[in-house]
Structure formats: structure tokens, C-alpha cells
Amino acid sequence: MAGDQERVKEFFAARATDWDRKFPDDGPAFAAAVAEVGLAPGDTVLDAGCGTGRALAPLRDAVGPTGVVVGVDLTPEMLTEAVRAGRDRHAALLRADVTRLPLAPASFDVVFGSGLISHLPQPAQNLRELARITRPGGRLALFHPIGRAALAARHGRALSDEDLRAEPRLRPLLASANWRLLSYADEDRRYLAVAVREG
Numbered sequence: 001m002a003g004d005q006e007r008v009k010e011f012f013a014a015r016a017t018d019w020d021r022k023f024p025d026d027g028p029a030f031a032a033a034v035a036e037v038g039l040a041p042g043d044t045v046l047d048a049g050c051g052t053g054r055a056l057a058p059l060r061d062a063v064g065p066t067g068v069v070v071g072v073d074l075t076p077e078m079l080t081e082a083v084r085a086g087r088d089r090h091a092a093l094l095r096a097d098v099t100r101l102p103l104a105p106a107s108f109d110v111v112f113g114s115g116l117i118s119h120l121p122q123p124a125q126n127l128r129e130l131a132r133i134t135r136p137g138g139r140l141a142l143f144h145p146i147g148r149a150a151l152a153a154r155h156g157r158a159l160s161d162e163d164l165r166a167e168p169r170l171r172p173l174l175a176s177a178n179w180r181l182l183s184y185a186d187e188d189r190r191y192l193a194v195a196v197r198e199g
Contacts, residue, residue, distance in 0.1 A: 005097060008119050009075050017081060026054060029145035033192050034058040034112065037141045043109040044068040048098045048130060049116040051078045053087030055143075059112060060090035070103075072096045099126045106135040114143045117164055127177035136199035140179055142170075144191040151191075165191065
């Protein structure tokens, strides 16, 4: 697992300074996804694998000044870019591994993860860790600004039913980790799966 983490860090470290320039038009998709999750003023939300922090402003807007937003990422270079973009004013930023979070049990209402699931080394176990820090009845939002087919085309590969983000794979995976899938959208312009933390 340590090797997987090092590969993830190396992958994102090499791309951090160009990340926002490479995907300049994703902002509205992040805002729309956050709006669909059902956050309320005063909620506590974790952006797991926050990268350069593109979700942090809409998350802050959703929870308001009385809410708490925490962004966690494994890659220091990504967090540096988040600070450079001024996104640290929307959230507390923490360098940590989402597979072993230094956070209290049941301390979040919502976990938001953009592009997260494909980078989890042990998906069932890692999703259980996200369930651990989420209160019963809280939600998990797995998001990507484009859908599976568009992403596969971007990377020059065929769409596969083996993809963990495919609904027939994702639903039982979430269930094994104490989540129940509530809604699933896989369209050209967005991917959004929302699950609830079982009690």
C-alpha cells in the first residue's frame, strides 16, 4: 500500500502546477455537484483528496460561515497550489492520507471526493475509513467533472464494466463499506454517485 501511495503522490506532484490550467472549465461542474449533495448551513464537510481545492469554495458557500470545511490531500504540491490559488480561505487544509485519516469518528456530515475512487489502493477498506469519520445518516459524494465514457475517451481506452465507478460494481462495493447508494448519474458532462452512511 505504501508503494501505491508513493505512485499517487508522484503522479499528482508532477502535474500540480498545471492542474488548474489543464482543466479551466470545471468550476461550474463542481458547483453543480456540491449543490446536489444536499449540504446545509452549519454542516461539517470533508473534501477527501482535495487536490488544488476546486471544490472548496462551493463547499464553503453551501455550509456557510457556521459550517466547517476540511480539505485533505496526500500530495504537498497539490496543497501548495490550493494555497497559491487562495482556496485555503475557504477551508482548513490538511496533508494526510485518506486511507488513514487523523480525524475523529462520526465527525463529518458529508464527504466529497472528486476523482477519488480510482486512486484508492484498497477501495472497500478505504471507503470504510471514510464511513468511520462520517456520522450515521451522513453522505458520501463521488464526483468527476466528466462521465466514465468521456474520461475513457480522453485517456484513449475503451469503457469497461470492470471500472469501480460502474454502477453494478460501485453499489456492492459501497454496501461492503457501510454505505448505501442513493443516486447515480454517469453522463458526458458529469459523474456523481451519492451514498448514505448506514447506521
